[in-house]
Amino acid sequence: MSHTSQDRYRAEPVLHENTLADVRITVAGKSMLMLGAGGGERELHLLRSFREQAEPSGTLPVLLGSGMGHALRALLEQYDGPLAVVDKELPILQITGLSDGASVQIASTPPPASGTPAASSAGQDVLATALREGRILWIAEDDPGRALAGLTRWQMEHGGKPFLPLAHPLYLRLQRDYYGTLREHLSASGTFDFWAKASYNKFAGGPPRLLLITSQYFLMGEIITACQRLGFPYHLLTLDNDEVGHTEFVERLLKAVLEFRPDFAFTINHLGVDREGVLTDLLEKLQLPLASWFVDNPHLILYLYNRLISPWTAIFTWDTDNITSLREQGFRHVHYLPLGTDPVRFAKPSSVPSAHPLKRDISFVGNSMVFKVAHRMKAGKFPRVLLSSYRQLAGEFAEHEERSVRAFLRNHKPEIHAAFTALDSPERQLSYETMITWEATRQYRARCVAQTLPFRPLIVGDKGWRQTLPEQPHPWDLHPEIGYYDELPHFYPLSTINFNCTSKQMKGAVNQRVFDVPATGSFVLTDWRVQMEDLFDPGKEVACYHTPEEAPDLIRFYLRNEAARTNIIRAARKRILAEHSYEQRVTALVRTMRDIFG
Template sequence: MQVSVSKDYQVRPVADNETLVDVQITRSGKTMPLLGPGGAEREMQLLRPFLSQEDRTGTLPVLLGSGMGHALQALLEQYDGPVAVVDNELPILHCTRLNQLPAQTGTSDAAHKGQHPGLLAEALSTGRILWIADDNPETVLAGLTKWQMEHGGKPLLALSHPFYLRLDRDYYGTIRDRLAASVRYDFWAKAAYPKFSGTAPRLLLITSQYFLMGEIVTACERLGYPYHLLTLSDDEVGHTEFVERLLKAVLEFKPDFAFTINHLGVDREGVLTDLLEKLQLPLASWFVDNPHLILYLYNRLISPWTAIFTWDTDNIASLQSMGFEHVRYLPLGTDPVRFAKPASVPAHHPLKRDISFVGNSMVYKVAHRMRAGRFPKPLLTTYRQVARDFAAHEERSVRQFLQHHHPALFTHFSELDTPERQLSYETMITWEATRQYRARCVEQTLPFSPLIVGDKGWRQTFRSTQHPWDLHPEIGYYDELPHFYPLSTINFNCTSKQMKGAVNQRVFDVPATGSFVLTDWREQMDELFVPGKEVICYHEPEEAPDLIRFYLHNEQARHTVISAARKRILAEHSYEQRVTDLAAAMRDIFG
């Protein structure tokens, strides 16, 4: 029987009493056997370099060509560890029927199945075998690198089938030579350099477009801390290309630790966490949003080489209870060069106001989470009341709040069939609680004709008010906001309900520009500022109007508070200070 192929050769099965014993390959008029004399015993000779080792756990075997499957079967019988197979010869696989076992995910959709039932089928179905079929050797090598990282970074040992080297030396020979070179290079020895050996720490910054990374870069430059930026896109997290660039950066830059914000770059499967642990490279992850709304979807994240920093002390105990050994408090701050006091403020400007508020209405954010979660009726009809109750309660976790105070709803929540849907519900409740609270607070400014800078959801929020107010579209944090704050006599602030005890960015940014902020009180604020002298707070939204009237008409009182706040911020709350504190903590933990 002749098999139709897309390769430049043709194959024909050789049978003995209906049992497949060999495969003949014809190319350019020349026919050659896959096994030839010696049969199975000859094929199994290629296992000798691996099976002859005293310690077979020290390397990862990679078969270059599956042949008739005899060597692979023998390897699985005599070794219980992971195995990789590189075989891009679909026509041969059709004849050997190694492409007719249950599929196992590799790096391509080509054939990667087996003739031998039992052990081979089980190994494929359990993921013990990585089977790679791809026309590009670089893609194959990238897949093997990722697999290597997933198995402790052990050296890869190429076991080359002689026939496949004759069939396509450019392909299989290239892969064999590259694998041999990687073993000689001894990557892990080069990666085992001493950390924190210099005076200035070296930071590997894992970043995308997250707004705070710019401040971290600037702070490193002012402090004289060497840094290397490793940028990635959302769909690159955990992928081979990112892993390869990380390894390259570690070898060439030799950082003391890696740094990320909100666990950006840490994949849910834990590939990066495992890799950093193998490298003995510490990771500092600074959470500036609720970590429980981020870590919710992750697995295998607990590592002794990871330190968690949180801007909210309320999260410390719960993060420790999750198993994180190193958890430290690191509040937000400001960039006093970007948010600088202007030489003068325009006397006339279209955005100049007595009072303004910058922030999202949360109307559309709540709706987006609602659509994403596709929640059952009991959760939909009660979400506003649940959010109201959650906002008023001291509990920080929506999940815990439901479990203890709305057990019937917690049952419906627990029945949501994916972690993503559960996360959408928790986030929806958090945003709805913020929406209600923010509307109640900002409403207190309406008698003073405020300028609200935000989304169109504010028109829906205040559609029934009789007070005049203006809406301006959202403005850029970096290029517009520093110039906007000085245009208002009072910058009004109210904090998200994702942070019930912590303070937000605005209490640092506004005074740094020489401007006045009126904010809601938070428990952790008293550790950062002297209340009544360096910061003015309302404890309940209804207290705000009297404070607005007083500070609108008392310029000296405003400037006294601004001066004191700005002095404290420049001394203690800049991002240079935050990076200094973080680096010192990393040296203390891992140095």
């Protein structure tokens, strides 16, 4: 309910022989009656469009404003199907009592208390029965986008029939921006029978057609480029934010499905999948499969969501360690899809300048994680018990075989786990779990990068590195962060050795740099990861250290042995071009989606 309703207008009962006869509304000193001289017949005019339908059961009536309840009761007597009421006007509802007993699906405040004249007389009528039986969806929500999202879910639960909005004129006068917006969007839903027109066979022949749910996430550019090179038709559905929050997105999705007729939708890290499950339910209704490729830890994303399990969703993860836990979470289709590279963007240059201000024997590109940890700490506002030992806890997690912070706490730190689970929201739990993961990464990166200091490295990253590596006996240089697409491909060839250490959110998987650096004809020295052996031949196609303390000797060896570096670069680049480009990744993903849903 709107907490400002009392400020916008005043509502007063109009009684006749101690029975509620009307409601007087006063706005800016001017008064008007809900019914006036027209009485109950005035509200019954709302049902004209409903009565004119050839098949009343073919739509879903939505009353925008309950008024005095005359139209609502008449509709219930003439129609035995489900209907919805959108009414958030607490001052009026406190007088009419119409929503008493309603199961309000979306509400910012509880329904009003009963006891008004109208409420006491309504106890035995058709409205009370309908409310008791759950025939009425009552929505009371300030934000029209959230109200529309609730109506969309309800629509899908009832066969996807088009809405029939029945707008009360007085409510349009009270708040046209709210009720008028709802009427426009609900009316638009009747223009098309999306559900019938969107029913078609997927993967019926020809190249696959991909509906890409996209934003500014860096990896989507590679997917688009791969589709272009493979000749796969695609349609971009761009989001302004990270979630489906408004019906405008649903309408654009339905329009894209109707016009483009994709074989499946594709997203990265579940971008665009709302927590309430609107998109998941909508795609299931459309029988349109969704491929979601996780290139970050899925467990730091998925447990915030309530309704994500669908037989029409396939999860792809770059880390095989996540496969079992995702299947245990209930996802039926979970598959491994490692990272790769764009060998056209990350291409071997024709020549490398002999003199360049960024030319070095060794460099490292990466975030210090100092400010990322601090941001999560500030966002979580954690109790002392969780903050007093977080650095030690992160260090222990970094060295432990457990793959997730949550499992590590549950199985090995019961006292901390109790405080963690006592946090009052999933968002705070996520902030804590992410903070520990980033702090583990911060400590590990500091330990690894410190091994390069005797060789005067160039560190490309944030100013947090000055805090991480203060007053070192060996000089080192810091360069501001550089762009992934336009600068990094030209930077890698400037270093004899590109040093790499992997985030602790992926204890077994390899990161992007292992593919990108050799694609440019450059050398990378990376930390060993168990999944590396499925992608490269260690020692021949990739050089790696097993502990940070092994790194200095390897750095000395490869700085002195150009032939050894060249052999590994040549072998790695050959393997990458043959097996690890994004064209191969998209081809594999499409093949899996066709096998599952074709």
